[in-house]
Amino acid sequence: MNPTMTDVAKEAGVGVATVDRVINKRASVRPETAQRVLEAAENLGFRRAGLIRHRIDERMAGYRLGFILQKRSTHFYRALGEALIAAAQMQTAPHGKAIVEFLDELTPQHMVAKLHELSSKVDAIAIVAADHPQISQAIGQLSAQGTPVFALISDLTAEACAGYVGLDQRKVGRTAAWAISRLSGVPGKVGLMVGSHRYLCQEQAEISFRSYFREYAPEFQVLETLISLEDIHLAQVATLDLLKRHPDLVGIYVAGGGIEGVIQALQEGDGPPGLVTVCPDLTEITRQALIDGRVDMVISHPQEWMARRLVEVMSDAICAKGTKDSVQSILPFTTYTAANV
Incomplete structure (x- = not known):
């Protein structure tokens, strides 16, 4: 017995009307939903699976x-x-x-x-x-x-x-704070860098980072936020200055751009032993920094x-x-x- 539209709908987890819309272009269907309908049709051997694929290609072509x-x-x-x-x-x-x-x-x-x-x-x-x-x-x-x-x-x-x-930047910022507060051997000063406060993602991460320390680790002192303007050189200079001014630093959180400059500064500068560094996004640079021990945690976009x-x-x-x-x-x-x- 040949599979029906009802069978395809059940397999895809959608209504029969949705399958009909995909086949006959009666109304908009989300791309991921249409893809599920196609996969279900092909898995079941539905006789109009080829038409469904054509409809999806037709809908997406030329975008x-x-x-x-x-x-x-x-x-x-x-x-x-x-x-x-x-x-x-x-x-x-x-x-x-x-x-x-x-x-x-x-x-x-x-x-x-x-x-x-x-x-x-x-x-x-x-x-x-x-x-x-x-x-x-x-x-x-x-x-x-x-x-x-x-x-x-x-x-x-x-x-x-x-x-x-x-991402949910509240979770990102609080995760960074959790990592520094838990990985640091002793409480102390914590540096924080953003590219600009006009990036809402970085602003939210900074607010959440500070709120975690206020709530769970008030014995730490989060320093005034540094601005990198998303520039590698400025981030490097700011980090070197931070290490020089605060030899008792226990952590650094880089919430924005310029991480390459921060890592360069950690390589060149005389950072305190046990310094915990958290930064965004896994790249060739941050991966190597993790392996070398210059960065302790990377919080990355998928x-x-x-x-x-x-x-x-x-x-x-x-x-x-x-x-x-x-x-x-x-x-x-x-x-x-x-x-x-």
Whole structure:
């Protein structure tokens, strides 16, 4: 007996109406839901599985996705750019297109200019950006023109922002504080560095980092926050100065960019014994720092998963043509130590 639409719906965990929408294009279906329907149809040998695959390819074909990332000199963003291109190629085949742009000048003016430039080439955009009124205004303008803009890694307050894909930064900051308070042999001074307070992800991580120490480890002294402006050299200089001014430092948490500079400073400077360092994102640089013992914990974005999820929500927004509410997609982070890299 040939499998029916009811069988496919049951196998996919959806309603029969959803299967019908995928086959007959009666209404929008989330990309991941359509993919489940396809997998169920193929697993069951459903006679219209080929048509379902055609519908999915037809729906995704030709989507043009744009991504604006931070400095190309950063290992993390270069790797993320590659992951985004791979995810877009996989999920918008056969004729989809991904454009990844890097910003070496991180001013709001440069971001706004790049947004408007890219909007003429793509159907949806995702950006890693500081929160600023000029950027919010640009997002509103593009949204009104039919180009949804998503926040990646760092959320944005723009009312017209189509959604956010990233981590729960409250958990990130408190996890970093937990690690330093538990791994440090004695209480003492703790350094903290962000790229800029305008990155909401870093601001939330900093607030949560401090709140954990107030609540659970008040015997530690969290020092005034250092600013790196996402610049490797500035981060290096600031860390060397921190080590010089506070020889009794017991911990450093890097919540933002410039980690390469911090690691260079830890290699060059005369850091106190037992210094506990926590930083973001597993790269070639941070992996080696874990192995060498210069960094104790890395709190990392799931890059490939994040890229796939972002492409899904962007494609869904294009298909919905502005009828969907803002999407908040919070992903779990991974913690790395020298024992699991």
